Amino acid sequence: QQQVKQSPQSLIVQKGGISIINCAYENTAFDYFPWYQQFPGKGPALLIAIRPDVSEKKEGRFTISFNKSAKQFSLHIMDSQPGDSATYFCAARFTGKLIFGQGTTLQVKP
Amino acid sequence: GAGVSQSPSNKVTEKGKDVELRCDPISGHTALYWYRQSLGQGLEFLIYFQGNSAPDKSGLPSDRFSAERTGGSVSTLTIQRTQQEDSAVYLCASSETGMNNSPLHFGNGTRLTVT
Numbered sequence: 769q770q771q772v773k774q775s776p777q778s779l780i781v782q783k784g785g786i787s788i789i790n791c792a793y794e795n796t797a798f799d800y801f802p803w804y805q806q807f808p809g810k811g812p813a814l815l816i817a818i819r820p821d822v823s824e825k826k827e828g829r830f831t832i833s834f835n836k837s838a839k840q841f842s843l844h845i846m847d848s849q850p851g852d853s854a855t856y857f858c859a860a861r862f863t864g865k866l867i868f869g870q871g872t873t874l875q876v877k878p
Numbered sequence: 879g880a881g882v883s884q885s886p887s888n889k890v891t892e893k894g895k896d897v898e899l900r901c902d903p904i905s906g907h908t909a910l911y912w913y914r915q916s917l918g919q920g921l922e923f924l925i926y927f928q929g930n931s932a933p934d935k936s937g938l939p940s941d942r943f944s945a946e947r948t949g950g951s952v953s954t955l956t957i958q959r960t961q962q963e964d965s966a967v968y969l970c971a972s973s974e975t976g977m978n979n980s981p982l983h984f985g986n987g988t989r990l991t992v993t
Contacts, residue, residue, distance in 0.1 A: 774920075800979055811882070811969055811984030812921070819979070857920060865911065865934055866982060870920040 770795055772860050774869025781876050787845040789872045791858035794839065798860035803832065803843050804868075806855045815856070816843070848876045880904070882985035884970050890991045891960055899955040899988045903972030910953050911971045911982060912945055921969065927953060960992045 774791045781787045791801075802817035818825045818832040818841065825832045831844040845852055853876050858869040883902040891897050903910050912924040923937040927947045938944070942961075947953040957964055967989050971982040 802981065804984075809986065811971070811986045813984065814981045817979070817981065863934065864909070864928065864977075865923050865926045866921075867923065868913075868921040 770862060770867050772858060772867050772869045774858050774872060776872060777870065778873045779875070781848045781874065783848065783850060783876055783878050785848050785876075787843075787848045787852070787874055787876070789843045789856055789858070789874075790840065791842065791869050792838075792840045793860050795860070795862060796839070798862050798867075800861035801832070801834065801841050802859050802861075802866070803830075804857045804859060806857065806871075812857055845874075848874075850876045850878050852876050882970055882972055882983055884968075884985035884988050886988060887986065888989045888991075890993060893962060893992055894959055896956065896958045897960055897990065899957075899968050899970075899990070901953045901955070901970030901972075901985060903951060903953070903970070904974075904983055905951075907972035907974050907983075908950065909973045909975065909980070910947055911973075912953070912955050913969045913971065914966045915969055915987070916966045924955070924968075957990075960990075962992045965990055965992045 803815045804812035805815045806812040816827050816830045829846045834841045855871045855873050857871050859866040885900045910927040913921040925945050926934040929950050942958045945955045967987040969987045971984040973980040973982050
């Protein structure tokens with residue numbers, strides 16, 4: 769199965785709160801897991817990525833947690849800001865192509 | 879340091895017409911990808927080029943869709959006899975090597991509307 773399942777579909781968080789987006793996969797051949805951020809009218813842009821031999825990666829307010837045995841990974845956005853309001857996509861790479869989740873629309877209320 | 883450039887940014891066409899969408903990748907990037915994003919949906923993989931060859935075209939939805947890449951650079955996605963269900967944003971991306979830790983850089987897409 770080459771699908772990546774992403775949840776929730778939409779998320780509303782208060783400014784300063786923690787945003788959490790989850791993804792799950794089946795194919796153990798995936799070996800690179802990026803997260804992309806997309807603003808309206810723009811193409812997705814790489815936010816942060818992890819390899820499956822690492823359980824956590826942090827860059828500023830953004831953290832990926834990776835659970836290889838459960839075949840799940842998640843994005844945590846700490847101290848969420850209104851400027852973080854965007855659509856977030858998880859993805860997994862397989863034989864040179866990225867398979868994307870369905871996306872999560874995040875709204876951070878001031 | 880230009881990014882991935884796509885043209886046109888918007889295209890409105892009548893059902894049954896052919897359309898060509900163009901992608902200029904980042905200079906030196908060997909891998910190029912086409913994705914389709916329907917309203918409120920995720921990104922659907924269409925085709926992947928490494929150089930001028932397409933090792934994976936498994937995502938092309940029908941034989942009305944084709945793509946080519948010339949000179950290891952510019953790519954064109956052609957949709958023949960367009961249908962209303964082809965309406966979507968078509969996104970192009972390039973990466974330096976196409977290897978698993980080489981990030982994809984996306985253009986801003988071509989919004990195709992079939993009337």
